[in-house]
Amino acid sequence: MIEVQHLSKRYGPVTAVNDVSFRVEKGEILGFLGPNGAGKTSTMRVLTGYMPPTEGTAIVAGYDVLEQPLEAKRRTGYLPETPPLYPDMRVRDYLTFVAKIKGVPRNQVKARVDVTMEKTRVADMARRQCGALSKGYRQRVGLAQALLHDPDVLILDEPTAGLDPKQIIETRQLIKELAGSHTIILSTHILPEVSQTCQRVVIINKGRVVAVDTPDNLTAKLRGSEAMYVQVDAQGADATQVIQQVPGVMSVRSADGQGGLEVASEAGRDIRRGLAAAVVTRGWGLLELRPMRMSLEEVFLQLTTDDTAAAAPAGEDLHA
Amino acid sequence: MRNVMAIAQKEIKAYFDSPIAYVFIGFFALLFGYFFVALLSAFTTQSMQMMMQGGGSMNVNQQLISPLFLNTSVIILFVLPSITMRTYAEEKRSGTIELLLTSPLTDVEIILGKFFGAMTLYAALLAVTLIHIGTLFIFGKPEIWPVVTSYLGLLLMGGCFVSLGLLISSLTKNQIVAAMVTFAVFLLLWVIDWISQFTGPTTQQVLMYVSITQHLDDFTRGVLDTKHLVYYASFIGFGLFLTTRSVDSERWRG
Ligand SMILES: Nc1ncnc2c1ncn2[C@@H]1O[C@H](COP(=O)(O)OP(=O)(O)O)[C@@H](O)[C@H]1O
Ligand SMILES: [Mg+2]
Numbered sequence: 001m002i003e004v005q006h007l008s009k010r011y012g013p014v015t016a017v018n019d020v021s022f023r024v025e026k027g028e029i030l031g032f033l034g035p036n037g038a039g040k041t042s043t044m045r046v047l048t049g050y051m052p053p054t055e056g057t058a059i060v061a062g063y064d065v066l067e068q069p070l071e072a073k074r075r076t077g078y079l080p081e082t083p084p085l086y087p088d089m090r091v092r093d094y095l096t097f098v099a100k101i102k103g104v105p106r107n108q109v110k111a112r113v114d115v116t117m118e119k120t121r122v123a124d125m126a127r128r129q130c131g132a133l134s135k136g137y138r139q140r141v142g143l144a145q146a147l148l149h150d151p152d153v154l155i156l157d158e159p160t161a162g163l164d165p166k167q168i169i170e171t172r173q174l175i176k177e178l179a180g181s182h183t184i185i186l187s188t189h190i191l192p193e194v195s196q197t198c199q200r201v202v203i204i205n206k207g208r209v210v211a212v213d214t215p216d217n218l219t220a221k222l223r224g225s226e227a228m229y230v231q232v233d234a235q236g237a238d239a240t241q242v243i244q245q246v247p248g249v250m251s252v253r254s255a256d257g258q259g260g261l262e263v264a265s266e267a268g269r270d271i272r273r274g275l276a277a278a279v280v281t282r283g284w285g286l287l288e289l290r291p292m293r294m295s296l297e298e299v300f301l302q303l304t305t306d307d308t309a310a311a312a313p314a315g316e317d318l319h320a
Numbered sequence: 321m322r323n324v325m326a327i328a329q330k331e332i333k334a335y336f337d338s339p340i341a342y343v344f345i346g347f348f349a350l351l352f353g354y355f356f357v358a359l360l361s362a363f364t365t366q367s368m369q370m371m372m373q374g375g376g377s378m379n380v381n382q383q384l385i386s387p388l389f390l391n392t393s394v395i396i397l398f399v400l401p402s403i404t405m406r407t408y409a410e411e412k413r414s415g416t417i418e419l420l421l422t423s424p425l426t427d428v429e430i431i432l433g434k435f436f437g438a439m440t441l442y443a444a445l446l447a448v449t450l451i452h453i454g455t456l457f458i459f460g461k462p463e464i465w466p467v468v469t470s471y472l473g474l475l476l477m478g479g480c481f482v483s484l485g486l487l488i489s490s491l492t493k494n495q496i497v498a499a500m501v502t503f504a505v506f507l508l509l510w511v512i513d514w515i516s517q518f519t520g521p522t523t524q525q526v527l528m529y530v531s532i533t534q535h536l537d538d539f540t541r542g543v544l545d546t547k548h549l550v551y552y553a554s555f556i557g558f559g560l561f562l563t564t565r566s567v568d569s570e571r572w573r574g
Contacts, residue, residue: 011573012573045418049421049422050418050421050422050571051571051572052572070426071424073423073424074424080415080418080419081415084414084415084416084417084418085414085416086330086334086414087414088338089330089333089334089337093333097326097329098419100322100326101326101327101423101424101425102423102424103424106322145419
């Protein structure tokens with residue numbers, strides 16, 4: 001349904017998107033995950049025909065966005081980062097206007113506006129001016145605007161940004177309901193969003209794709225080699241060498257620069273017994289031994305940050 | 321065509337939903353009314369004098385209506401920049417331009433929609449003056465033809481200003497900057513008129529042809545010259561064309 005090949009976007013000297021390729025199948029929800037400035041918005045703006053790519057091609061709903069922009073746009077709904085509302089217009093008037101310019105047939109405009117307002121739960125605000133809406137409603141009217149012409153493809157740029165937790169849950173629910181009949185790309189810099197809504201994730205950083213997989217696989221892959229945090233009182237000897245010999249251990253490296261070691265092992269193999277025995281038989285002290293679990297947050301951080309930024313706190317809102 | 325209409329309607333709604341339209345119409349009516357009264361009283365004094373001296377009556381069209389419309393062009397100079405300033409600048413600032421540019425619309429449809437939207441408000445301004453001109457018909461017997469051509473001329477001249485205003489608005493995110501620059505350019509085009517009077521005959525010809533307001537002269541005297549029609553039509557067309565180029569290049573720059 002969406003095919004992006006070797007897409008690049010440069011703003012003068014700034015490369016915002018660098019050789020990005022990915023596919024989205026029909027009915028799929030793809031999460032587009034990356035910190036601020038990763039190039040999510042730029043990619044989406046190319047996909048929606050807002051601006052042309054510097055290099056590469058994008059095919060949306062069967063049409064090249066450069067070659068046949070009108071055909072592609074007819075089949076695409078887009079919610080930009082800030083919902084594109086006219087503050088002086090009333091919600092119903094606004095949606096009617098959008099329906100017209102999206103090419104909804106004249107005799108279906110009213111029905112489509114009604115159905116969409118119902119679906120996005122903005123019907124009770126129909127007569128309110130867009131500028132007087134709360135953030136949550138603004139976002140929903142933005143979503144309604146993207147859905148009006150029942151597009152094959154939906155491109156949502158940070159659809160839950162700035163919403164309160166209740167609104168976030170509602171919006172996610174709505175997006176899930178839309179999958180199936182629509183192919184959806186949604187961008188976010190918040191992790192739980194992806195694991196809860198998306199079937200597949202493209203992680204992007206500094207304009208490059210760093211990983212493409214399902215949320216489960218991504219965590220599993222990085223956890224594939226189980227990691228242990230080990231702290232040993234080796235009385236001056238080199239513990240790394242010894243631990244390396246323990247059956248099942250794949251690699252040992254310093255975890256924190258204070259004597260702690262990160263010991264990676266083959267998946268599904270418990271090395272704790274062997275490791276403890278090796279340490280104790282040498283008369284060393286085993287100060288700490290605990291599994292290092294990587295949450296999706298850490299996966300994300302590991303993939304997207306370089307060493308200098310690795311100390312950045314991982315949290316619900318990484319780059320707010 | 322439906323798309324052009326949809327955009328034009330949206331623009332008109334935006335003008336009339338906010339106080340802008342009413343402020344402009346009020347301001348315009350006030351200034352026009354002032355010119356009207358001033359010119360009318362001068363006209364009546366003069367024609368009284370002429371009658372007392374036993375001369376014939378003066379021509380309402382030539383002595384009153386024509387100068388009145390020429391003065392109107394000055395008011396338009398002040399009012400139109402504030403009408404066109406928001407057309408693009410505001411869409412860019414608020415991000416609604418993303419809606420327009422990602423909808424299945426061509427640039428030309430968007431620009432024409434905005435052009436006709438602004439022209440409708442401008443026509444509404446001109447419609448106010450029908451009241452004043454109407455009274456002249458009640459109390460006197462002016463010729464109707466020069467009045468018709470005057471309005472046509474004013475519409476076309478306004479069209480030039482609107483297309484220029486759209487172009488300038490498409491170049492910035494800031495409405496105020498758009499208004500100031502537009503006003504400065506209008507003023508320049510207007511000043512060319514005077515300058516032309518102090519130059520040699522050849523330069524004068526050229527400058528007079530360039531000047532937007534010069535071409536209005538014949539219209540107010542009931543003369544429909546293709547030279548002027550061509551000038552106005554190509555000015556408008558060229559302005560709108562440059563606006564499409566400006567919007568397109570903005571796209572490539574991002
Ligand atoms: N219009 C623009 N002009 C110049 N640079 C831009 C423009 N838009 C975005 N950028 C730059 O491109 C990079 C990617 O930005 P963006 O696509 O907005 O990322 P994201 O949406 O992931 O936060 C950033 O470094 C940003 O500063
Ligand atoms: Mg963004």
